[in-house]
Amino acid sequence: MEYARPIMWNVPHWAEIALYVMIPIVLAAFAAGVYWRARKWFLGRSEPGVESVPRLLLAAIHPGRLARWTPAALFQSRLSPDLFALVMHWAILWGMAVLFLGTALATIDQDFTNLPFDFQLLRGKFYCLFEIALDVFGVVLILGLGMAAYRRYLVRPKRLQATRTGVSLWDGFPFLATIALVAVTGFVAEGLRIAEGFHIEARVAAAEGLDAKIRVLDEMGFREHLHVGRERQDVQVNRIADGGRVFPAAIWAPVGYGLGKAFEPLSVDAIRALHQGVWWAHGLLAFGLIACIPLTKAFHLISSPANILLHSADPPGRLAVAVESGVTNVRDLTWRQLLQVDACTWCGKCQEACPANQCGFPLSPRDVVQAVDSQLLRTPAKANGEPPSLHDSRVRPEELWACCSCRACEEICPVFVQHPRLIVDLRRHLVDQGQVDEGLQDALMNFQRYGNSFGQSPRKRPDWTKPLDFTLKDARKEEVEYLWFVGDYASYDQRVQEVTRTIARVLRHAGVDVGLLMEKEQNAGNDVRRIGEEGLFAMLREKNAKELSGARFRKLLTTDPHTYNALKNEYDEVVAPVLHYTQLLDELLRGGALRLHRKLDYVVTYHDPCYLGRFNGVYDAPRRVLGAVGTRLVEMPRHGPNSFCCGAGGGRIWMKDAPTSQERPAENRVREALALPGVQCLVVACPKDLVMFQDAVKTVGAEGRLRVADLGELVYESLGITLKSMAEVAESTA
Amino acid sequence: MNIAVVVRQVPDLIEPLEIAPSGTEFDFGSASFLLNESDDHALEQALLLKEAHGGHVTVVALDFGDVDNTLYTAAAKGADRIVKIARDDAPPPPRAAAVLYAEAIKPIAPELVLVGVQAHDELDGGVAPFLAAALGMPYVGVIRGVAVGAEPGAVAAFKEFPGAVMARMNVKLPAVLGILGADQPPRYVPVSRIRGAMKTTQFEESAAAAVSSEPLTAIARLYPPAAGSRAEMLSGSETEIASRIVDILAQKGLVK
Structure with missing residues (x-):
């Protein structure tokens, strides 16, 4: 027998009209709120490189972009490292979304098909599916809210509390509690409706004869409850008088059914009165929730996906x-x-x-x-x-x-x-x-005057090459395959200079045709830009770009990830490919130009430099090189995109520590490496890291327990050559 | 307050100084120049006074070395007028230079003249007192801060004496102050502001250039100082070094 979703069951006509009056008001309030808030975004300036927002929107609605948008926006993929948060968020969002879609479908069912055409979409098997989906997602939503409550009120993470900006464990409470109430009142209303059905069934069963049964149904106002045409009323009346269930789909709503059983002992009048009260509460809470979205934290439902x-x-x-x-x-x-x-x-x-x-x-x-x-x-x-x-x-x-x-x-x-x-x-x-901080001011003045943060003479920049027993080409004077943009720390810092020379020896050994800009190289300006000295960055870039345009080379090579980032992403003048030396070493090893003679049996861990990894996605090349030299790599808990900064970036290397600091980021990182069992060596691929971690090893008192080595040093070691044999190489290639 | 500030270029000592073959002058061929540090403080002090009490700051300089860069920086910091004294060669020694500065400053009729108390090219004495003499104004030197005093027509100048004693002096204006340090260290000037100043700043040429300034002193010979007795480097094992330190301390009578 055909049955369909009951429409406005037990809802008086005036309430139905009130509901329809409220819907446009709520939607208008919501729309006005969204407009009020979204308009504020355009208080801002235009975005560099973006012609207009409508055009950008049009471009964004593109299958490729939407495919990238969907996991992040609809499934919060960036929460994946925190499984609890991910599941909680899915449960709340998708619980709400399915219940909202269900309500929207019910509205279509009753107002767009039933009202004009006396026909319902939500009937038969599809209606059963609808019932179970809404019940299940209602439970999912409540579980998600329970997880949120557990985290906020039992776990109480620090990150959810900040007095200065008004972030507190209770900031989400009104919204989350309202959602919970909407879900609970929905279930209770459903349960009360089903309970009334049980009463009708019992009274119909008690009446003798078909006429008496139909009379019972008429007395109980069954026809008025249905809100359908006369013909369809007759079908339902006959079906129930025949011994059919009032709500045949009720067992497909297990929560509602269970609650119905629980409410059954109440009188019909009590059930009807309670049902109307709860139905109103449910409706008003849901309307209030929708109208308040733009005024609360819940606005992220719109702003975040946007x-x-x-x-x-x-x-x-x-x-x-x-x-x-x-x-x-x-x-x-x-x-x-x-x-x-x-x-x-x-x-x-x-x-x-x-x-x-x-x-x-x-x-x-x-x-x-x-x-x-x-x-x-x-x-x-x-x-x-x-x-x-x-x-x-x-x-x-x-x-x-x-x-x-x-x-x-x-x-x-x-x-x-x-x-x-x-x-x-x-x-x-x-x-x-x-x-600016005093240390930073000195560094900036040095950049302005000398093009390096060390306050050293630009003429001394190539001095690190002097102890080499071969000479590096001057790329301004002769053509080279690789122009090596060395960077400040690699050129001037005495501790790093030896590593720079080691890399030069490795490149020499592999027969790489490499040259320098010599004293004309200046700091690439990556950190200067991030300090916020845009004019100085522009000046440094102009000077370097001028020198680079005068040199003849095919590719740019650098040992410094900060320099790598600037040259690769921020020097529009540079069209040549830019390589970090770990990428070149990887290429040389894979291509056979660099043959290793000694397997190093060290157990090492590798620190991903921020500007190599997170900024430019270079994670694999240095790891392949570590594998090639024979070391066993043990990853730190924070590695790859989750790597933990040494604390030198953004100009921090020149600034004083904050008086509130408990430890330096580099010390924190060294402790992480020290906690790994059996790790002898912390391998770095950035001159600043070398300096920062060597210092930190000393300040945490781990000298002799952890070696800080540059990747280039390990490659050099595994070449199995000595300085003397390097001299022979130099002679033989001269 | 109408303030004049004298700024000077001095060789940047990150490059070793070269003595010319004549042996009586430096070879500045490959040297670079920068703003004298205490002049930088004098300028900062002038700008601090202007910011706090209003006024007008005029910067006076001899055209030499990278002076334009220094002057654009001064303009970017907030100097109102820049007066340049044209020169064909290196600045004369302080006594003669002071005459030039005085000639350039007189038309400005400042109430206060600030100049760095020292510079590492002051051959025959400090420019600051000579300048005061040439202007016929009183002079106080080694000043570590200037405030507008309670008395009209005077400023309070702060000076530190040995033994950690600070003095606050009321200086009647007009006066010349030799500045050792400003109330706060010179602030950083971003490159974009300097570049902006390069586009908008006009330098004024001073008639002082025509004044002849014969040096009163002449250099007989320039040479690197002879090395005195050098430090003794201790070598050997830790025990040997330790016992040697004990011996030395005993010899000096510091331990028994």
Whole structure:
């Protein structure tokens, strides 16, 4: 026998009308809220490289981009390292989504097909499927909310608490509790409806004869409950009088069915009264929830997917500039940056990943984002004049300067916020006002004057080559295959110079045709740019680009990941391929140009430099080289994209430690390496890492227990040659 | 307040100084020049006074070395006027230079003249007191901070004396102050501001260039200082070195 979803069961006509009056009001409130909030994004400037937002949207609706958007936006793929959070979020989002879609389908069923055509979609088997899906996802939703409550009120993670920006364990409570109430009232209303069905069935069964049974049904107002045409009413009346169930699909709603059984002992009148009350509560709570979305944290339901859809397609190593002289207020940021701060879900994943935060420096990337967002929300969309400066109590210089620009925050952010970009934009203002740390000022003055942070004569840059028993070519004078852009630390730091020479020897041994810019090389400016000194970066880039244009080479090689990042992503003038030496060594080993004679039986761990790994995705080449030289690699818990910064980036290497710091990021990292069983050597592929970790090994008192070695040194060792035989190589190739 | 600041170029000592074959002058052929450190503080002090109390800052310099870069930086920092004294050759020694600076400063009629108290090319004495004499103004040197005083027509100048004693002096204006340090270290000037100043700043040429300034001193010979007695490097095992240290301390009568 045909049966369908009961429509507005036990709902009086006036209530039905009230409901229909409320729907457009709620939707209008929601739309107005979204408009109010989204308009604020466009208080910002235009985004460099983006013609217009509608065009960008059009481009974003592209199968390839949507395929990348779907896992991140709909399935929160960036939460995957935190399984608990991932499952919790799926449960809440998809529980809500299925219940919402179910309600939407029910609305179509009753208003678009039943009302005009006296026909229902939700009938028969499809209706049974609908019932079980909604019940299951209702349970999933409640379980998800339970997980959230467990984490917020029993686990109480630090990342969900920040007094300054108003982030607290209770901030999500009103919203989450309302969702829970909506889900619970939905189940209870369903249970009460089914309980009434049991009563009807019992009374029909008790009546003798078909007429009496039909009379019972009429007395109980069954026909009025149905809200369908006369013919369909007759079919249902006959079906039930015949001994059929009032709600044949009720067993497909196990939760509702169970609750129905529980409510059965109540009288019919009590059940009906309760049902109406709970039905109203359910409806009003759900309407309230929808209307409040734009005014609460729940707005991330809209802003986060929008941000993921509209995120920058530029490589992560290419830093955009909002205003060269820095950002003072929200209107100096671009619309994309304002969308990002508004997409933030306050989850604090960035804070947990932040090396500065973990070591007691006064920075939480989430708090910077939230400080900007709270100012944005206070700024009217039709703001005349300048909104208040962000550089007062909202964003403090010490937190901006604590950033190592390591991008761990951006990498982990589930909703694609670019915190380092925001921090650098804010730093530019401090630099513009001359508010820089003493050490940083010295470094910047040295960059301005000498093109290096060491305050050394530019003429001394190639001095590291002097102890070599061969000479390196001058790429300005003769053509070379590889122009080696050496970098400051590799050229000037006495501890690194020997490693630089070792790499030169390895390259020489492999017969690589390599030359230098000699004293004309200047710092590539990667860190200068991230300090926020855009003008100085532009000056350094101009000078280097001029020298590079005068040299003849096919590829650019560098030993320094920071230099690698700048040359590869930020020097538009450079068209030649840029290689990090670990990539070249990998190529040489795989191509057979470099043959190793000694297997090294060390147990090592490898530190992924931020600007090589997270910024440029080079993870495999150095690991292949480590395998080729014979070492056994034991990974640190934080490796690959999750690597932990040494603390030198973003200009931190020149700044003083914060008075609140408990340890240096490099010490934290060295302790991580020391905790690995049997690891003898921490292998690095960045000159700054070498310096930072060698110091840290000393300061944590682990001298003699852990060797810090450059990858190039291990390759050199496994070549099985001595300095003397190098001299022979030099002679034979001369 | 109308303030004049004198800034000077000195050779950058990251490159070794070369003595010319004549033996009486430096070979500045490959040297680079930078702003004299205490002049940088004098400029900073002038700008701090201007920021706090309003006023007008004029920077005066001899055209030499990388002076343009220094002057654009001064303009980027907030100097209002830049006056350049044209020169064909290296700056004369301080006594003669002070005459040139005084000629350039007189038309500005400043209430306060700030100049670095020292520079490492001061052959026959400090420029600052000579300048005060040439301008006929009183002079106080080795100043570590200047504030606008309670008295009109005077400033408070701070000076540190040996034995950790600070003095606050009321200096009647006009006056010349030899600055050792500003109230706060010179602030960083971003390159974009310097580049901006290069586009907008006009240098004024001073008529002082026409004034002849005969040096009163002449260099007889320039030479690197003769090495005195060198430090004794201890070598050997730890025990040997330790016992040697004990011997030395005993010889000096520091231990018995």
